[in-house]
Amino acid sequence: MTNKAIRALAGGGIVTAAAIILVIVSFTSKADTCYMCSKPLASHGATLYHLEFTGGKEVTVCCAHCGVGCQMRMRNMEGDELESVRTLDYLTEKSINGAAAYYLVGSEEIPCCVPTVICFEEQSSAERFQREQGGKVYSLEEILRLPMEKLMKAG
Numbered sequence: 033m034t035n036k037a038i039r040a041l042a043g044g045g046i047v048t049a050a051a052i053i054l055v056i057v058s059f060t061s062k063a064d065t066c067y068m069c070s071k072p073l074a075s076h077g078a079t080l081y082h083l084e085f086t087g088g089k090e091v092t093v094c095c096a097h098c099g100v101g102c103q104m105r106m107r108n109m110e111g112d113e114l115e116s117v118r119t120l121d122y123l124t125e126k127s128i129n130g131a132a133a134y135y136l137v138g139s140e141e142i143p144c145c146v147p148t149v150i151c152f153e154e155q156s157s158a159e160r161f162q163r164e165q166g167g168k169v170y171s172l173e174e175i176l177r178l179p180m181e182k183l184m185k186a187g
């Protein structure tokens with residue numbers, strides 16, 4: 033291979049890398065991937081988790097695992113307060129208030145990120161699901177008190 037060809041190849045490689053980075057930046061700036069783990073949101077319709085902050089900032093994440101992680105991360109940062117949390121009941125797919133939901137952590141059913149965090153509107157359905165799939169049920173307040181490392185070990 034000639035030096036000219038190598039230089040051309042190297043140049044082409046740089047251009048390609050720049051183009052890929054551009055594509056990634058423009059892709060993630062749109063809200064079609066998870067704010068925390070960058071999973072495409074379209075494939076996680078049943079577990080989507082939406083956070084709204086007092087400053088008007090809105091964040092959509094793939095599931096409650098990333099939703100809780102996002103709240104833990106925000107809590108440690110200056111700025112906007114969390115105003116509301118919407119998510120879906122895992123069984124009925126009904127839109128529910130995430131602040132009042134029951135969170136089943138570490139069940140064997142794995143709809144999205146691991147360790148799994150699955151939301152239910154009713155405590156009774158969370159506990160019924162827990163009996164079949166394992167894990168532990170928490171309120172949002174309780175889950176936010178868990179050590180972050182324990183919850184977020186895997187993505």
Ligand SMILES: [Zn+2]
Pocket residue numbers: 066067068069070071093094095098145
């Ligand atoms: Zn995510």
Ligand SMILES: [Zn+2]
Pocket residue numbers: 069071094095096097098144145
């Ligand atoms: Zn997820």
